């Protein structure tokens with residue numbers, strides 16, 4: 387009798403975007419990165435919970451609604467729906483979507499977190515005056531401004547003076563440093579880890595965690611015991627990562643995916659590092675809650691070399707791109723052409739080049755020539771391989787390394803490297819075809835030795851594509867399914883990925899079915915979007 391080890395939990399979140407504008411390509415990048423991690427850990431048969439949602443209690447939303455002449459709730463309802471709809475347009479697999487303005491579990495979770503920090507003596511009141519950028523939802527010191535303007539928004543910050551609650555961040559300096567230096571809280575990439583350690587060395591000042599009800603226009607989560615103040619956006623927004631799991635009433639779900647889970651990962655952008663790597667773990671330490679274990683930080687996507695922003699007029703709509711080319715084409719571009727932890731540029735020219743070179747010429751071609759030859763030479767029935775020669779062994783070795791290469795990369799959140807490993811195998815398989823020339827073997831197959839070579843070669847190619855399909859399921863799910871369909875295999879399995887990616891599991895005698903071309907070539911001239 388065998389005992390089954392229960393699957394290990396694995397929790398991943400995106401940051402929750404403001405909903406004062408429509409989703410742009412930077413949101414798509416982060417959603418897709420987190421989605422790949424979630425899908426990958428599901429393939430490893432771990433018990434994944436993937437959370438995303440929307441940050442709705444910000445003053446930005448109040449002002450955006452005022453400009454449109456509608457209620458704040460109407461604005462956030464409408465815009466949150468657009469973010470939730472990315473699930474279909476980008477083929478995301480999140481398990482939960484939290485909305486901070488309407489989900490009762492969120493407000494009660496934030497209030498519980500506040501009370502826990504308060505009971506620990508870490509919340510106090512003091513008068514505050516500062517220069518505040520509403521766009522950033524952040525106070526700026528004079529020396530952080532660019533010619534008196536917010537460096538992000540290039541607008542003059544407002545002078546704000548009021549009595550606020552503060553969080554005693556300074557008290558957590560040593561514990562934060564220790565957590566981060568030891569990688570108990572692992573910050574990826576290492577350059578960002580060093581940046582955070584630099585912030586800590588520079589000294590951590592207590593930060594404001596409330597604002598007056600008046601300044602908030604009555605919008606936001608009330609401070610427990612003080613109806614005149616609402617929680618300030620970061621204390622509120624960061625709380626979503628545990629409030630969504632049922633922290634407020636200590637649900638089994640919260641126990642499973644946070645309190646007793648060794649993998650608590652956040653995927654965020656480089657502009658919000660300080661809040662996630664310093665404020666958030668300090669708040670949790672204060673409340674007696676475990677901090678996250680991993681913070682994976684991506685860069686920014688520029689479009690044609692310029693920063694993405696509605697105000698700059700180059701916001702490119704990820705929904706339109708996915709609708710036009712397919713979600714997997716956009717996913718491929720964002721995962722492969724944008725370095726996982728660095729900045730990258732989006733351009734339609736590059737998209738079409740990557741599509742034609744990698745998706746059409748490499749992957750699409752390998753599938754169609756393999757299934758085509760099996761249809762032609764074996765009536766669609768995959769032959770049994772016989773003995774392997776040196777050329778075969780090189781391909782087999784590359785196939786057998788696929789799991790280790792992907793797993794090593796994804797352990798470091800190097801999504802581009804992991805996806806690249808699949809394309810390396812595809813390239814090796816295409817070279818193998820050129821080297822072995824199955825069509826030449828087919829002409830001389832009356833010779834039994836040649837016939838055995840032909841059978842072995844085509845089996846090896848199908849088996850390579852089986853590995854590719856299973857591995858791609860984490861990155862390009864629709865493409866993986868389309869390949870599996872042509873190969874006559876199912877992708878769902880109770881086996882963990884390292885078993886599934888063992889060479890030789892394709893069953894000879896299975897019938898393949900030549901389907902539509904995966905990625906028909908694109909003409910450069912046909913792609914003008916605007």
Ligand SMILES: [Zn+2]
Pocket residue numbers: 519520521522523536537538539540
């Ligand atoms: Zn700003």
